[in-house]
Amino acid sequence: MKHLLIISLFFVLQGKSQEAIQWVSFDELPAKMREEKKPILLFFYTDWCKYCQLQKNTTFQNESVISKLNAAYYPIKINGETTKEIDFLGRKYQYQPSTKTHEFLEQLMQQDGKFSFPTTTFITKDLSMVVKKDGYLSKEVFLELIK
Amino acid sequence: MIKTFCFLVLHFLVFVGFAQITYKGNVVNEKNEPLEFVNVYCKQANRGVSTDQKGQFELDLPNNDSLTLVVSSIGFNKKEISLSPSQREVAITLKESFGELETMVVTGTMKEVSKLESPVAVEVYSDQFFKANPTPSVFESVQQINGIRPQLNCNVCNTGDIHINGLEGPYTSILIDGMPIVSGLSTVYGLTGIPQALIERMEVIKGPSSTLYGSEAVGGVINIITKKVSYAPVFTANISTTSWLETNTDLGFKWSNKKASTLLGINYFKYGVPIDNNNDDFTDVTLQDRISIFNKWNFHRKDNKLTSLAVRYNYEDRWGGEMDWDKQFRGGDSVYGESIYTNRWEILGVYELPIEQSVKLSVSANGHYQNSVYGDTWYLANQHIAFGQLVWDESFNSHHVLSGISYRYTQYDDNTPATSVLSNGTQINAPSVIHLPGVFVQDEWKFNNQNKLLSGIRYNYNQLHGSIWSPRLNYKWNTKNKYTTVRIGVGNGYRVVNVFSEDHAALTGAREVIIEEKLMPETSWNANLNFVQKWSNKKNLFLTLDGSIYYTYFDNRIVADYDTDPNKIIYGNLEGYAESKGIALSIDAVHSNGLNANIGATLQEVSLIENGQRELQLLTEQVSFVWRLGYSFKKGWSIDYTGKTYGPMKLPLISDLDQRNQYSPWFSLQNIKVAKAWKNFEFYGGVKNLLNYTPPANSIARAFDPFDKNVTFDNEGQAVATPNNPQALTFDPSYVFAPNQGIRFFFGLTYTIE
Numbered sequence: 001m002k003h004l005l006i007i008s009l010f011f012v013l014q015g016k017s018q019e020a021i022q023w024v025s026f027d028e029l030p031a032k033m034r035e036e037k038k039p040i041l042l043f044f045y046t047d048w049c050k051y052c053q054l055q056k057n058t059t060f061q062n063e064s065v066i067s068k069l070n071a072a073y074y075p076i077k078i079n080g081e082t083t084k085e086i087d088f089l090g091r092k093y094q095y096q097p098s099t100k101t102h103e104f105l106e107q108l109m110q111q112d113g114k115f116s117f118p119t120t121t122f123i124t125k126d127l128s129m130v131v132k133k134d135g136y137l138s139k140e141v142f143l144e145l146i147k
Numbered sequence: 148m149i150k151t152f153c154f155l156v157l158h159f160l161v162f163v164g165f166a167q168i169t170y171k172g173n174v175v176n177e178k179n180e181p182l183e184f185v186n187v188y189c190k191q192a193n194r195g196v197s198t199d200q201k202g203q204f205e206l207d208l209p210n211n212d213s214l215t216l217v218v219s220s221i222g223f224n225k226k227e228i229s230l231s232p233s234q235r236e237v238a239i240t241l242k243e244s245f246g247e248l249e250t251m252v253v254t255g256t257m258k259e260v261s262k263l264e265s266p267v268a269v270e271v272y273s274d275q276f277f278k279a280n281p282t283p284s285v286f287e288s289v290q291q292i293n294g295i296r297p298q299l300n301c302n303v304c305n306t307g308d309i310h311i312n313g314l315e316g317p318y319t320s321i322l323i324d325g326m327p328i329v330s331g332l333s334t335v336y337g338l339t340g341i342p343q344a345l346i347e348r349m350e351v352i353k354g355p356s357s358t359l360y361g362s363e364a365v366g367g368v369i370n371i372i373t374k375k376v377s378y379a380p381v382f383t384a385n386i387s388t389t390s391w392l393e394t395n396t397d398l399g400f401k402w403s404n405k406k407a408s409t410l411l412g413i414n415y416f417k418y419g420v421p422i423d424n425n426n427d428d429f430t431d432v433t434l435q436d437r438i439s440i441f442n443k444w445n446f447h448r449k450d451n452k453l454t455s456l457a458v459r460y461n462y463e464d465r466w467g468g469e470m471d472w473d474k475q476f477r478g479g480d481s482v483y484g485e486s487i488y489t490n491r492w493e494i495l496g497v498y499e500l501p502i503e504q505s506v507k508l509s510v511s512a513n514g515h516y517q518n519s520v521y522g523d524t525w526y527l528a529n530q531h532i533a534f535g536q537l538v539w540d541e542s543f544n545s546h547h548v549l550s551g552i553s554y555r556y557t558q559y560d561d562n563t564p565a566t567s568v569l570s571n572g573t574q575i576n577a578p579s580v581i582h583l584p585g586v587f588v589q590d591e592w593k594f595n596n597q598n599k600l601l602s603g604i605r606y607n608y609n610q611l612h613g614s615i616w617s618p619r620l621n622y623k624w625n626t627k628n629k630y631t632t633v634r635i636g637v638g639n640g641y642r643v644v645n646v647f648s649e650d651h652a653a654l655t656g657a658r659e660v661i662i663e664e665k666l667m668p669e670t671s672w673n674a675n676l677n678f679v680q681k682w683s684n685k686k687n688l689f690l691t692l693d694g695s696i697y698y699t700y701f702d703n704r705i706v707a708d709y710d711t712d713p714n715k716i717i718y719g720n721l722e723g724y725a726e727s728k729g730i731a732l733s734i735d736a737v738h739s740n741g742l743n744a745n746i747g748a749t750l751q752e753v754s755l756i757e758n759g760q761r762e763l764q765l766l767t768e769q770v771s772f773v774w775r776l777g778y779s780f781k782k783g784w785s786i787d788y789t790g791k792t793y794g795p796m797k798l799p800l801i802s803d804l805d806q807r808n809q810y811s812p813w814f815s816l817q818n819i820k821v822a823k824a825w826k827n828f829e830f831y832g833g834v835k836n837l838l839n840y841t842p843p844a845n846s847i848a849r850a851f852d853p854f855d856k857n858v859t860f861d862n863e864g865q866a867v868a869t870p871n872n873p874q875a876l877t878f879d880p881s882y883v884f885a886p887n888q889g890i891r892f893f894f895g896l897t898y899t900i901e
Contacts, residue, residue: 030183030184033184034199034200037197047629050689050691050735050737050743051737053681053683053689053691053737054683054688054689054737054738054739057683057685057689058683058685058686058687058688058689058739059739061683061685061686088221088222089183089184089220089221089222090176090180090182090183090184090220091176091182091220091221091222091223091243093222096451101375103245106245107221107222107244107245108221123221126186126195126197127184127186127197127219127220127221128186128188128195128219130221136737136739138687138739
C-alpha cells in the first residue's frame with residue numbers, strides 16, 4: 001500500500017512537471033537538432049502587444065498544447081523588439097538601425113511587407129518549408145496546426 | 148543452373164541498372180565557413196540529406212545524367228546544380244538572402260503593430276485603436292483617449308486645441324517622430340491635416356516627459372509616429388463620407404530601391420454644405436476645405452546609419468458664420484463670418500553622423516501663414532521656426548546616456564499690438580524674434596531587469612527671462628514577469644505665453660485686450676504616479692489595469708480676466724497659484740473569442756487660487772468616462788462601439804443677467820461602426836453621435852446681432868440691459884463645450900496593396 005502511494009505520488013509529480021513549455025534558446029538549437037531533428041516553432045511577441053500576452057497566457061498554458069510542443073517541436077520565443085544579433089542555425093541576423101527592423105523578423109515574421117504581432121512561424125524538421133501565421137491563435141486552432 | 152543464372156542476372160541488374168553513385172560535397176557561405184543543417188535534395192530521386200557540422204554531406208543517387216540537386220537553407224538563397232556521374236565531389240557556396248523568405252502565409256486577425264518599453268508612462272495607440280472610430284483628423288481621434296479632450300474654442304470657426312488632463316492646448320506638445328513641430332500658431336490652427344494613412348501609432352505621455360522634449364510640455368506630449376517605410380503598404384486609399392457630406396480622402400504610397408525608400412501621403416478633406424439645425428442662423432459646423440501632403444524619405448547608407456528627410460504642406464480654407472455669408476462679405480460688417488486661410492510648410496530631417504559613436508542631428512523648419520478675419524476684426528499672422536538638435540547616444544555598463552545641444556529660433560509677426568512698439572509717437576511693427584539655445588543630458592540607469600531610473604536635466608537660455616533649468620526624474624519598477632509595473636515621475640515646466648496665438652477669445656468679440664503688466668513665464672512642478680497590472684485567467688482572457696495619480700502646481704499662470712469689465716479681457720500674472728490634479732483609471736481586456744474592451748475614467752480638478760479664493764477653471768470637465776467595445780466576427784466582420792461621457796463644466800457667462808446655464812449638463816457622444824474586410828478592401832460604416840446630443844441653441848449669445856449694432860453701452864463701455872437686450876449681452880461665440888453636430892451616418896472604404 002505504501003509503495004502504491006509513493007508510485008502514484010511519483011506520477012502526479014511527473015504530471016505537474018508538464019506545466020510549462022520548455023522554450024529552447026538559439027544557442028541550444030544546433031546541438032538539439034543534431035541529436036534529433038524536430039520541427040521548429042518560432043513565436044514572435046512584444047511585451048506590449050495584448051494579443052501576444054493573450055496567446056502566452058491562454059494557448060500556451062493549455063496542457064495538450066504544452067505536451068505536444070515539448071514532445072514534438074523545438075519551440076523558440078523571440079521578443080520582436082530585440083536589437084541583439086540572432087544566430088539561427090549558422091546564419092547570423094542583424095538589427096538594422098537605419099530602418100529600425102531586425103533581419104530575422106524580416107525573413108521569418110514578415111508577411112507581404114506586414115509586420116504584426118503575434119506571429120507564429122512553423123518550420124519543418126528538414127528546414128524545407130516555412131509557414132507563418134499572424135494573429136492570435138486559440139488553443140483549438142493551434143492544436144490543429146501542430147498536427 | 149537456372150538458379151545460378153538468375154542469381155547472376157539479378158546481381159548484374161543490381162550492379163548496372165540500380166547502381167548507385169555516392170556523391171560527396173560540402174557547403175560553405177561566402178566567407179568560406181561551413182554551413183550545417185543545409186538541406187541537400189535530389190528532386191528526381193526524391194531523396195535528401197542534411198549537412199553535418201563540417202558542412203559535409205554524402206548522398207547515394209542513381210547513376211543518371213540528368214540529376215539536379217537543390218541546396219537550400221533558411222536565410223540563404225536556394226541553389227540548384229546539375230550533377231554528372233563523372234564529377235562526384237561537389238563544392239557549393241550559398242549566398243545570404245535578405246528580405247522576406249518565400250513561405251506559405253496565413254493571415255489572422257487579432258494582432259497589433261506597435262512597440263515600446265520605457266520608464267516614462269507612455270500610452271501607445273496603434274492604428275487598431277483609431278480604426279474603431281474613424282475620423283478625418285488627429286484632432287478628433289484623440290477624443291477616445293482617457294484624459295484627453297479635443298476642445299473647440301469657438302462655436303463659429305471651430306478652431307481647437309488638445310487638452311491633456313485638463314490643461315489647455317498650449318501645454319500640450321505635439322511632435323511628429325519626436326520632433327517638436329506644432330507650437331505657437333499651430334497649436335490652435337494646425338492640428339488637422341496629418342494624413343492618417345501614414346500614422347503608425349501615437350504615443351501619449353501625460354505629465355512631464357523626458358528632457359528631450361523641452362520644458363513647455365507640462366500637460367503632456369502627443370508623439371505622432373509615422374510608418375516605418377518597410378512596414379508601410381505599397382498603396383493605400385481611403386475614402387469616407389458622412390450624411391453631412393463631410394468627405395475625407397487619404398492616399399498613401401510607398402516606393403523603394405537599393406538607395407532610398409519613400410512614403411507619400413495625401414489627405415483631402417471637404418465639408419461644403421452649410422447646415423443650421425439649431426436655427427440660430429449661424430452655421431452649426433465650420434465649413435472646411437483642406438489639403439495636406441506628407442512625404443518622407445529614407446536614404447540607405449553603407450554604414451547602416453540613418454538619413455531621413457520629411458516635408459509636410461498644409462493648406463486650409465475654413466469659414467463659419469451667418470448662413471448667408473459669402474466671400475464678398477469677408478472683413479465687412481454687414482454679414483458676420485469668420486474666415487481663416489492657413490498655409491503651412493514643414494521640413495524635418497535626421498542625419499546620423501558617419502562616426503563610430505551614435506550621434507544624431509535633427510533639424511526642422513516650418514513656416515505658418517495665417518490670414519484670418521473675425522467679423523470685421525483682422526488677424527494676420529506669420530510664424531517661422533527653425534530648430535536643431537544634436538544628440539549623442541552612448542551606453543556603458545547599465546547606463547544609457549543621451550546628451551545634446553539644441554537651438555530654436557522663433558520669429559512671429561502679426562497685426563496686433565503684441566508685435567508693435569511705440570517709437571517717436573507712432574506704432575511701428577516689431578516682429579518678435581526669440582532665440583532659445585539649450586543643453587541637456589539624460590541618463591537611463593537600468594539596475595536590473597526590474598528597476599530603471601531616468602534622470603535628466605535641461606538648460607535653456609531665454610533672452611528675455613534668462614536661465615531656465617528643467618530637471619526630470621522618472622523611476623520604474625516591475626516584477627520579474629513584468630506583470631506589475633510602477634512608475635513615479637517628477638519634473639518642472641516652463642512656458643512663455645503668446646496671448647494672441649493661443650487665446651482665441653483675444654481676437655473675437657467686442658472686447659478690448661489689455662495686458663496689465665509684463666507677463667511672466669508660467670512655471671510649474673509636476674509629480675505623477677502610474678501603476679500597471681496585467682492578469683490572465685489562463686484560459687481565454689487577458690486584462691491590463693492602468694491607474695495614474697497626478698498633481699501639477701503652477702507658480703504662475705497667465706489668466707484672462709473676463710469678469711472685471713465685460714468689454715475687456717485683462718491679461719495678468721496670477722496673484723496666487725494654480726493646481727491641476729487628478730486620477731485616471733483604465734481597464735483593457737482581450738478575450739480569445741474576439742471581444743476586446745477598453746474602459747477609462749478620469750477625475751480631475753483644475754483651479755486657480757487667488758487671495759485664498761479657489762475658482763474652477765472654465766471649460767474643464769471634472770469627470771469623464773471613455774469606452775470602446777469591439778468584437779471580431781468570422782469572415783472579416785467586426786463591430787466597434789465607442790463613447791465618451793463628460794460631467795459638468797463651468798462655462799463663461801457674459802453678464803449677471805445672462806440666462807444661460809453656468810454649468811454644462813452631463814452629456815455623452817457615442818458611435819457605432821461596422822466593418823467588413825474582403826480581400827484588399829475594408830468596407831465600414833456606422834453612426835456618429837448615436838444619442839444625437841447637441842449643445843443648447845442659445846450657445847452663441849446674440850447671434851442675431853453679431854456686430855453689436857443694437858447693443859447699448861454705458862460710459863465705461865459695459866453693455867446695458869435694454870428692452871432689446873434684457874440680459875445685457877454682447878455677441879459672444881465662446882460658450883462652447885461640445886461639438887454642434889447631431890446624429891449622422893458615415894461610410895467609407897479602404898483599399899490596400901501591401
